[in-house]
Amino acid sequence: MPPFRQVGEKQLPHEIIFMSWSPKRDLIALVNKAGEVLLHRLANIQRVWNLPPNENTGKEVTSLAWRPDGKLLAFGLADTKKVVLCDVEKPESLHSFSVESPVSCMHWMEVTEENSILTSFYNAEDESNTLLPKLPALPKNYSATAKIFSEEKSDEILKLLGDVRLNALVLGGDSGQIEIYAYGMYKIATITEVYGSCLSLCLSSDLKSLSVVTELSTNTTPEITYFQLDTSLLSDCLPEVTRMARKFTHISTLLQYLKLSLTCMCEAWEEILMQMDSRLTKFVQEKNTTTSVQDEFMQLLLWGKASPELQTLLMNQLTVKGLKKLGQSVESSYSTIQKLVISHLQSGAEALLYHLSELKGMALWKQKYEPLGLDAKAIEDAVTAVGSFILKANELLQVIDSGMKNFKAFFRWLYVAMLRMSDDHVIPELNKMTQKDITFVADFLTEHFNEAPDLYNQKGKYFNVERVGQYLKDEDDDLMSTPSTEGNQWFNFLQKSTYLKDSPLLFPCYPEKSLHFVKRQMEGVINLCLAKPAEIIGKSVQQKQCIPLYQASKSEVSCPRLISLPSLWNDKSRNLHFVMFHMLESSQSKLIIFRQPTDVSRSTNDALLAVEFGISLNCSAAESQEASRYSCLDARFYDEDLITVVLRDASEQEGKDRILAQLPLSLIYSDEESDGQFARDSSKRLEEQCSDIPARTVFLEGQWRILENMKAQYVSVNGIRKVACVLSSNLRHVRVFEMDVEDDGEADEEEEEGESRSQDVTCEEEELNQSDDVQPNSPEAAADVTEESLGS
Template identity: 40%
Template structure:
């Protein structure tokens, strides 16, 4: 039966396209090209893309291996050869989350969990809740908004990600996610990762434990059923005895933990996203603190060191300054040093620079570090409370001890931040007194007029200067010119990844004596340890390691909870064969508790295509095992008895590509075969195959009855040509297909991968397929890379 799918656009591309993925909610299509760029185009296909995401900065691994849309269409996942996984906010092309995996990413699929497909028996509930994110016995997800103030923006003081300025508390865009969704990521080497909301790793499992060898290759496909009971994966592997033969295996995994604890996983994932956002905010704040630190004091230390090494007298420099302070007398050498080396302008600049730097750091610590520290303690404390409820959250792998270690690390970091504030306050007080005193001395030596308000020195100011000299000028510089004997700059040591050179000295007090004498207080979780010798930067690394450790256990527990229900070998190829493009598409049928997979066992164009059908919630009945069918395509459509004109359609077709159009249809891209098996004169055909008709009229064969692997041909092929509706396409050599049932659109990529043709799949064609030759020759669409965080207005 012929179907007139209306052609919308046909456009050229300047770079070869490698991947295409339609948005499930908007008329947008994401394209990845061979340069490692990701482009977003509208259905109308303007000359300029909406935005272009530049490839990562790595020297290698820039190739985009997989694309996946979040079910709401607001976030796009991009997986690279290097193992980098980016989540991009579609509105502004902003990278809102980055995940690094150890192996190259080879496939991804983002699935939504539907409440009607999930049972609550394992939770002891009588009925399914309408909203996976709502439960009366769960901690309030918005409790932090009630008890904590909003984090201040960092955009004006640091060059950081712009998304933090929009809404820091929801930087991962999880607040609107009411239903759980999972991003399945397959990696080279057989590693499968499931990320709740694309952010929180829930499962990390090595597939080599489920196959007869440990030599796993690429993941070809991974799909999680909408009821979260079953994962269907296809993975390559080779035998240890003969590595030249590569096999493809279909595995069906049971994931009872995911299905029975979906509500807990949803809440944990949102808590994970908040904690990760706060950690990114803390790192950005420390970056801003480092940028605010001035190194001008080091220049003064070098000048003092040089003078101390070259002065003719053996008297220490601190004694000379003390005599100058007490008696107002200075040696000719010291006078020369003050007037010509330090100078009046140099002292004013030094005073202003140090004050600006220290005040900026002080504001960052008071306003930002304190705020994010409080929020981290709050979120980690709530996470610890969840971990202590073992029946619900503890069994996910949350460990209260590890979370408490992270809380203690954050507490120690906060104590060190308070210590830094004390050092800044003390340094500012002494520096201002010291620089003002030196400025007055220099002006007097230069016989310049001085304002009376500046020249007055009170006893308090003299004490400040004396304390400053005693603290920073006590040690004489060594003969090694690379080391300074002066310690003017004591703030910078807190921002280096090394122990403090001059830790704060504290005298014993009654509180420390009381804590030391009380064993219960010494081991209390309520008292944070003070790391006297460690720097602020070192303790930040400790916080990162502790938080990573606290959040790492759930993915291991989730991986251990998986079990292999079935395993079948699909086909094999020689290691020397080039791994050309082969179709693989998966779809979870929500209303039938089934998971369908279509794939090829030979490179495109293929003689046939295979479809497997798996039950997501099997019982002990033998009827629930995995089934398959091999589909070929002869004459398309059913013959019309009233048709008097003989059809000129081909009697057989090869399969170029296939993709699920949704729950009800399978889209196919076929190639006519004419002239004794030649495809040169045949046209490509765009087809729709009803899944309901297929399952009603075609008998599926249990995989257990298939002898050998599928590529051996020991099975019966079914001609599905009469079941399809089709449209022949003129003037093109087709290559691949991308469809969206929710948006009722299709995109056909030419075989040269540099031209596309778009179709409206739910409308009649209003005119002829082809335009004039001049109109068909369109200019190449330029691919201007937009700046990060901005889009191109169409």
């Protein structure tokens, strides 16, 4: 029986350009040339979900990474310069952000270091959850973009943040810029210490160093180079970085929540925008008389008689039924906006104030946080900006309150007047109107029915009756009418007080500006104070190693980069970075393994080895040494002691099948001392010194399998779940293997599969729903499974 059990094989309709196993589950994420992101499962060899390309996110996927807990998937898009975080349960974008240049590779790591300071911080993390009320979920019937906050349990933010332990998404750009995002959301470092397009990168789990492999295209052949960067500021200040990143991520998420709340408010208001104001505007533009609309309505109020033009507007365009509907619409819309301001805007802004105030306290602890770039003055400005936003939201509440009273009285009076015009019966209760009511309506007409000066020149400018809408317009224009401060004792007191008027303790109120304007200003100030640490931490990163590896061949440049060598691996237990690559031109058969301590202060010889492969077939050892030499096509770390390789016969004879094998590190480094010291010449590329690199021939016994009828080229593995996926050179043929079948009993396998199924019950139900339209045993179903499914 072969050592690895094949559990699936598929031919796919589109070429696969990236593949990556989930760190925790039997799920593999694939990206094909059509721009689709696909998720497949090993247990039943079926597709879980498919996220097709769309205009909002983008179509050209250039990189892929799993969050270490396996609950989120990140992918980069070149055409829109975005990074999207997707929920593993369903194909939905939970969060996305823009980047300056397209992302060519990404790596999502988790900090493994434990210490007493961090443990106490993890325990104290729940303080804000205890002190702050839960943010109310946004209405589902409004913004489609509010999915993250519209679940019945509004724990979506926590799903985004994940575990309290720091995890970081590292993005490598095609222009050499590297960015580190804490929790995949907040940028904590911008690094510009490397040159060329990033092919592969790996941040060590102790945060001490970052290894990067880049490709620099010159006029001649592209050159592949290895860099090691010192990121010791992150490891030295790990508790502070974790706390700061956690706070910043909360703040970024709250800004998004406020933005979506405002979007919901705008959608609630838009329904009435086109009704009252647009009809009055049309009436002004079409009427022949010189009398103003205000006078027309005032005459109707005082004398009970309307001019023919006004009567036409009211009876034909507005109608009694239309007026009643408009009154209900205005009231419903105002009350919705009022609820959103009170429950969403205010609670979100208060939570923002809480986190910013805590951040300010951290910034004042200069010994700890000043090296990270926290600036107390910038945070103070952000607190002031949030205060101004809260003031503006309160001002909007007052405008809504007075607007509701005014409109109720106005609509009631106009309804009675229109009933009289149509000679309908008026209910006695409605007919009673005191002098106080008449004065109230007259004041409303005087204040609200002014025609805008540029009304006749600019079509589309609304008549200025409805006052709430101007606060929600996303424009830089000043408010057309501001609330009156006459008789406001606090305002008068402030104007008379020389000291209080310009006091920094009072939040500025911007009486002329809309809520959108104040919100945009607040976002700008907060983003400014959140951006400085990324710059400061980025500048602290220093280049410690720069080793030109080799020149890439033309065939190598054209292949999909993420699934081809070179490959980087972070050995957590030994704190080493491994780089695996092969120099196609100078040494066809050798796999080069280069290891570097993650601690840049440790001096070490360039532990560089060239590995050649032989396999003990059914023949004598002497014949085997002569006949069965193999070259390595692809190599991936299976776990910290094993490398999975795809091999081909060095002579590449017709009919020779390729081989999948497991290579123990102990075979490579078993007798390290006898290999001698390799003295690298820093003025030359490694490939020019290839003959001097210590070489070791490894004969694999037992841990290999022939891949029959498949031109295998690439492999993706997951040592935790003990699975491997082999991809052919035409990028459309895959085979999936369980790697450690011999060690596990059948019962254990069934138990593990059962556990996997129970974990992913949501996904499976969705999957079954998707495939209901084809009979399971029909030829169509077989074709569909062959084309679209991949056992993962």
